Amino acid sequence: xxxxxxxxxxxxxxxxxxxxxxxxxxxxxxxxxxxxxxxxxxxxxxxxxxxxxxxxxxxxxxxxxxxxxxxxxxxxxxxxxxxxxxxxxxxxxxxxxxxxxxxxxxxxxxxxxxxxxxxxxxxxxxxxxxxxxxxxxxxxxxxxxxxxxxxxxxxxxxxxxxxxxxxxxxxxxxxxxxxxxxxxx
Ligand SMILES: CC(C)(COP(=O)(O)OP(=O)(O)OC[C@H]1O[C@@H](n2cnc3c(N)ncnc32)[C@H](O)[C@@H]1OP(=O)(O)O)[C@@H](O)C(=O)NCCC(=O)NCCS
Numbered sequence: 001x002x003x004x005x006x007x008x009x010x011x012x013x014x015x016x017x018x019x020x021x022x023x024x025x026x027x028x029x030x031x032x033x034x035x036x037x038x039x040x041x042x043x044x045x046x047x048x049x050x051x052x053x054x055x056x057x058x059x060x061x062x063x064x065x066x067x068x069x070x071x072x073x074x075x076x077x078x079x080x081x082x083x084x085x086x087x088x089x090x091x092x093x094x095x096x097x098x099x100x101x102x103x104x105x106x107x108x109x110x111x112x113x114x115x116x117x118x119x120x121x122x123x124x125x126x127x128x129x130x131x132x133x134x135x136x137x138x139x140x141x142x143x144x145x146x147x148x149x150x151x152x153x154x155x156x157x158x159x160x161x162x163x164x165x166x167x168x169x170x171x172x173x174x175x176x177x178x179x180x181x182x183x184x185x
Contacts (some may be wrong), residue, residue, distance in 0.1 A: 001068060006155045007043040008079045008086045014041065017143040017173070023169050024135040039133070041140060044076055044086035052096045053088070062124040062185060083107075085144055089124070089133050092111055098125040101137040103144050108151075117141075117150035137170045 016134070019033035029038060044053070049071040057063050078084040089099030101122040105115045119141055124133050145153040156178055157165060166172075 003047050003072065005045055006079070007045050008075060008084060009043045011080070013044050013085075013144065013147065014043070014140065017147060019140070019143070021143060022139040023142060024139050024167050026132055026135065030132045030136075036131065038091065039098075040090045041087060042090060042132065044070070044075070044097075045057075046072060048088065048097050050074050051090070053100070056097055056100060056125055057125060059122065059126060060121060065090065065144075078126075078178070083143065085148075086121075087137060087140060087144070089128070089137065091128065096125070098128045099123065099133045099137055101141055103141040103148075103153075104111050105145075105148055105150065113148050114151040115150070117127050117145035117153040119153065119155035121126040122155075134164060135167055138165070142168065149151065 001185050019031070028165050032041070036043065049068045054066045054071065070086070078086065081103060085102070085103040085105070087101055089095045091098045098142045102120040104120050106118070107113075107115050119138065122134065122137065124137075142153060155165065155170075162172065
């Protein structure tokens with residue numbers, strides 16, 4: 001199937017961020033503005049299905065039977081809504097998507113008609129974990145949330161992942177309780 005290649009959000013938004021204003025501590029000279037050679041951060045593209053995007057997500061949770069057709073349908077809906085900043089890490093040598101994190105933006109009437117941001121679906125492929133890419137993706141989404149007029153940015157995570165998010169100086173909200181109805185798995 002030949003696919004028209006487009007991005008889920010305008011990559012200029014990433015270019016406009018000041019990548020030096022990161023929150024996490026980095027080592028070995030790595031930072032959002034200085035990735036190891038052969039790795040690029042960019043918006044998710046319509047042809048990333050063939051770059052192993054769904055396999056990557058399966059390291060996070062159940063993906064289900066995800067055809068290219070379904071991927072494109074969902075991609076187009078998310079792109080048209082202009083509320084989903086799916087940001088990926090591309091590995092040049094394998095031509096695979098090896099990391100991803102999403103900023104989902106919800107417009108509000110409160111807080112001066114600002115927006116609320118949520119971080120969703122943070123994952124780095126096991127072969128590329130431990131190289132500071134998780135921190136890089138999160139750092140960029142935090143900058144993007146500020147850029148898109150979010151007054152607040154939050155995420156749900158299990159206890160195991162908390163130390164990772166604390167690296168980004170995110171605060172655990174003690175008196176907050178998460179309520180949920182799950183319709184299917
Ligand atoms: C969590 C995850 C995204 C981290 O990605 P990563 O690229 O390996 O993380 P980094 O290399 O940027 O590590 C950042 C820091 O967090 C720590 N860290 C990483 N993963 C961690 C985890 N699962 N639990 C606790 N600490 C973790 C690292 O030790 C590192 O500390 P340092 O900066 O002092 O060295 C990755 O392990 C992953 O995809 N896990 C499976 C999916 C998942 O659980 N996603 C989160 C859902 S809420």
